[in-house]
Amino acid sequence: MGRLLALSLLGIALALLGERFLALRNRLKASREVESVDLPNCHLIKGIEAGAEDIDILPNGLAFFSVGLKCPSLHSFAPDKPGGILMMDLNEENPRALELRISRGFNLALFNPHGISTFIDSDDTVYLFVVNHPEFKNTVEIFKFEEEENSLLHLKTIKHELLPSVNDIIAVGPEHFYATNDHYFSDPFLKYLETYLNLHWTNVVYYSPNEVKVVAEGFDSANGINISPDKKYIYVADILAHEIHVLEKQPNMNLTQLKVLKLDTLVDNLSIDPSSGDILVGCHPNGQKLFVYDPKNPPSSEVLRIQNILSEKPTVTTVYANNGSVLQGSSVASVYDKKLLIGTLYHRALYCEL
Numbered sequence: 001m002g003r004l005l006a007l008s009l010l011g012i013a014l015a016l017l018g019e020r021f022l023a024l025r026n027r028l029k030a031s032r033e034v035e036s037v038d039l040p041n042c043h044l045i046k047g048i049e050a051g052a053e054d055i056d057i058l059p060n061g062l063a064f065f066s067v068g069l070k071c072p073s074l075h076s077f078a079p080d081k082p083g084g085i086l087m088m089d090l091n092e093e094n095p096r097a098l099e100l101r102i103s104r105g106f107n108l109a110l111f112n113p114h115g116i117s118t119f120i121d122s123d124d125t126v127y128l129f130v131v132n133h134p135e136f137k138n139t140v141e142i143f144k145f146e147e148e149e150n151s152l153l154h155l156k157t158i159k160h161e162l163l164p165s166v167n168d169i170i171a172v173g174p175e176h177f178y179a180t181n182d183h184y185f186s187d188p189f190l191k192y193l194e195t196y197l198n199l200h201w202t203n204v205v206y207y208s209p210n211e212v213k214v215v216a217e218g219f220d221s222a223n224g225i226n227i228s229p230d231k232k233y234i235y236v237a238d239i240l241a242h243e244i245h246v247l248e249k250q251p252n253m254n255l256t257q258l259k260v261l262k263l264d265t266l267v268d269n270l271s272i273d274p275s276s277g278d279i280l281v282g283c284h285p286n287g288q289k290l291f292v293y294d295p296k297n298p299p300s301s302e303v304l305r306i307q308n309i310l311s312e313k314p315t316v317t318t319v320y321a322n323n324g325s326v327l328q329g330s331s332v333a334s335v336y337d338k339k340l341l342i343g344t345l346y347h348r349a350l351y352c353e354l
């Protein structure tokens with residue numbers, strides 16, 4: 001009888017695991033292929049060969065690139081090289097990406113930058129907020145951008161128990177930001193398990209020197225985050241649920257869910273087109289290819305533009321799509337004055353004139 005019960009329980013467990021496995025394949029869109037959507041005037045950016053996971057552009061056309069992200073579960077083309085921040089002046093005719101110097105006293109050897117966000121204070125000081133994973137831990141670094149010297153002055157490292165697995169941030173003050181956690185746990189095995197079991201335990205956290213709190217939760221895996229041009233709404237990408245959430249910002253900085261836009265792709269970082277307020281989304285059409293890297297069958301790239309997200313029927317258009325022959329694993333797309341930059345998780349980056 002005991003054996004029969006054990007066998008039945010084993011059978012149920014295997015059936016459940018099988019079901020979770022199939023569900024995970026769907027969440028990863030493991031069988032999806034993309035049709036190419038080409039743009040005529042594009043070239044790969046020199047000097048970016050091991051990922052530019054996030055890109056943020058200032059209103060004056062200076063673009064920041066977070067490069068060289070490493071993660072235990074991800075492929076890397078430069079596993080021994082620390083990451084960095086590159087800058088490109090999009091006002092130039094043939095802009096080049098140059099590495100910014102970082103002030104002494106900051107541990108550059110362990111720099112592993114992920115999501116970034118710029119913030120311009122009322123006195124015109126420009127701050128760059130960077131999610132960092134030194135030794136795969138989680139911190140948020142705040143830098144002051146010194147334009148004349150092409151350098152970043154390190155001001156502060158933030159660590160907090162509510163920031164166990166940070167992916168991206170949106171700065172809303174000189175030391176104030178919203179951050180997404182893409183996992184609930186920080187331990188690699190528990191991270192894997194929570195994803196496999198689809199627990200929906202990930203969240204968005206508000207951080208300020210006086211108050212740190214969870215402001216939205218229940219995401220499968222919260223990833224890219226950004227703010228509407230009028231600063232009223234926060235957009236959050238749930239990568240494995242293929243959703244973009246629109247949340248309304250309250251005076252106490254809490255967020256209330258307004259709507260969810262369902263898409264057919266894994267949504268990574270979100271950027272705002274300053275000329276229209278449209279959302280540009282760096283997407284992974286097939287997450288299986290992204291996480292299990294095979295150079296013969298590489299991950300593809302896809303960039304979507306979302307117009308009028310608050311309306312009843314937002315318009316979603318594919319701006320760019322490629323099967324991986326040119327660009328693998330697009331994670332972000334940002335525009336400035338008819339110029340489009342597309343970054344990737346661990347591959348190259350593309351510069352296009354629209």
Ligand SMILES: [Ca+2]
Nearest residue numbers: 054115116168
């Ligand atoms: Ca970002």
Ligand SMILES: [Ca+2]
Nearest residue numbers: 223224268269
């Ligand atoms: Ca991301």
